[in-house]
Amino acid sequence: MKAKCYCLFFLVFSSIVMVATSAQSADMGSPGQLVNQLEADLAAAKSNQVDVLSPSFFKDAESALMKAKRGLERGSKISAIRQYVTEGNTSLKRAQEIAKVSRTILRDTNEARDKALKVQADKLGEPYNKVEKDYLSLTTAIERDNLSYAQKNAAKVQAAFRNVEIMAIKDQALGNARQMMDQAEKANVQKIAPKVYNEALQALNDAVAFIGQNPYASETILQKAAHAEFMAQRMVAVSESSKKFKEMAPEVSAMYLESLLMRLGKSVDAGDIRNQGVEMQVNSLTHAITAMDQRTQSLTKDNQDYQAQIADIEQQLSSLKGYSRDQETARQRLAAEREFNEQFNKVQGYFRPDEAEVYKQGKQLVIRMRGIQFPVGQAILTPDNFSLLSKVQQAIQTFGQPMVTIEGHTDIVGSAQVNKELSQKRAEAVKAYLVANRxxxxxxxxxxGYGPDRPLAPNTTPEGRAINRRIDVLIQPVGTK
Structure with missing residues (x-):
């Protein structure tokens, strides 16, 4: 009887153990699931910068993950794979604990690093890599419980991150101007046109100094960068003219200048003034332009008076004929539409078909800039765009002081988030140009910035993607909604 009870007890106990073991095994999951979970946990930790806040322990966790992956590929024992996963989880947990300490001790340094990365200082190459190496020495010291070293050197690394941040801001804002200055030096422009070269160099140096003192004054930085680019372009233009005049005989130079003044004279009805000296010709042209401006102002005033008389007559007619409020509103609407159509036709004439498409969208005028170009993956306006942007500026001013919306659009190449940020930055670059030029x-x-969300053509062909990469300028005249 006792033997039977013992056997029964043993069978029940064995069943309980087997059930518990099976449950424990199910909780642990399959080796493949465990490896995938560790990989996901490492990716999440990396997105929280644990890989730099605790580099050694994070590296140990990655190493354990690689061993577990290789074990899966080779069909190693399940116990060995689980051991690697356990080691990886232990190292990752330790890395996360160290990361908390690093965030506390290196709070200001981490903020400086984040600001540097935000302006893409990591694209500077060696200057940034050196600072990053020094930063990793701080977090490694924290891992080794050498907190005094980290605290002692944190301020130095923080200052270094700020320096590369300012370097990146300068590189983004002044890259075009610097490139033109470098090319000018290689072409010996400082000898051909030293005065304009020095003026362009001074504008660049002023912008560099301002950014160093005011790295977050974005609007003023854009203005100073635009001025530096303008002065560099002027330097190139003057140097090219200087070389051209140097190659000419004196008489040919004088006749060339005469032809330019003659073309200007014809445009302002100054007559043939080639029998006068250069300064006298310029004076004559100035007087002719002044007289033309005065005539224009007089015609404008006469037109305003005429319009006022028309308005007064229309108001009298409205009273005499008993116009209702609705009729008057309709008349005003028709007048506004007539004026808008006239402005639309005028603006259409500013652009060539390859530069921009101009069309009406409700009560808005849309300028779809076909000809605007940006460097791949960047939001920097190159000098090639200034002629087109000048026409856009002229088009906007046709409407006085309208409300303007600048829309950036991209194709679908790359991630949607990156494209949306890029399209926003490109729209802001166009706005900065327009504001800087008053x-x-x-x-x-x-x-x-809409990124790839509003395509005009299929993104399946290079032509379609080119159409979708665009800047649209929406002009809302005053008084319309």
Whole structure:
């Protein structure tokens, strides 16, 4: 009887153990699931910068993951794979604990590093890599419980991150101007046109100094960068003219200048003034332009008076004929539409077909800039775009002080988030140009980056993608909604 009870007890106990073991095994999951979970946990930790806040322990965790993956590929024992996963989880947990300490001790340094990365200082190459190496020495010291070393050197690394941040801001804002200055030096422009070279160099140095003192004054930085580029372009133009005049005989130079003044004279009806000296010709042209301006102002005033008389007559007629409010509103609407159509036709004439498409969208005028070009993956306006942007500026000013929205669009190449950020930055670059050139006040220009969300053509062909990469300028005249 006792033997039977013992056997029964043993069978029940064995069943309980087997069930418990089976449950424990199910909780642990298959080796493949465990490896995938560790890989996901490492990816999440890396997105939280654990890989730099605790580099050694994070590296140990990655090494354990690689061993577990290789074990899966080779069909190693399940116990060995689980051991690697356990080691990886242990190292990752330790890395996360160290990361908390690093965030506390290196709080200001981490903020400086984040700001540097935000302006893409990591693309500077060696200057940034050196600072990053020094930063990793701090976090490695924290891992080794050498907190005094980290605290002692944190301020130095923080200052270094700020320096590369400013370097990156300068590189982004002044890259075009610096490139033109470098090319000018290689072409010996400083000898051909030393005065304009020095003026362009001074504008560049002023911008560099300002950014060093005010790295977050983005609007003023854009203005100073635009001025530096303008002066560099002027330097190139003057140097090319200087070389051209140097190659000419004196008489040929004089006749060339005469032809330019003659073309200008014809445009302002100054007559044939070639029998006068250069300064006298310029004076004659100035007087002719002044007289033309005065005539224009007089015609404008006469037109305003005429319009006022028409308005007065129309108002009298309205009273005499008993116009209703609805009729008057309709008349005003028709007048506004007539004026808008006239402005639309005028703006259409500013652009060539390859530069921009101009069309009406409700009560807005849309300028779809076909000809605007940006470097791949960047939001920097190159000098090649200035002629087109000048026409856009002229088009906007045709409407006085309208509200303007600048929309950035991309194709689908790359991630949607990156494209959306890029399209926003490109729209802001166009706004900065217009504000810097006093087209409109800052608060009358809005920007929007839509990335690939609003395609005009299929993204399946190079032509379609080229059409989708664009900047649209939406002009809302005053008084319309």
């Amino acid at each position: 087209t409109l006040p800052d608060d009358r220009i809005l920007t929007a």
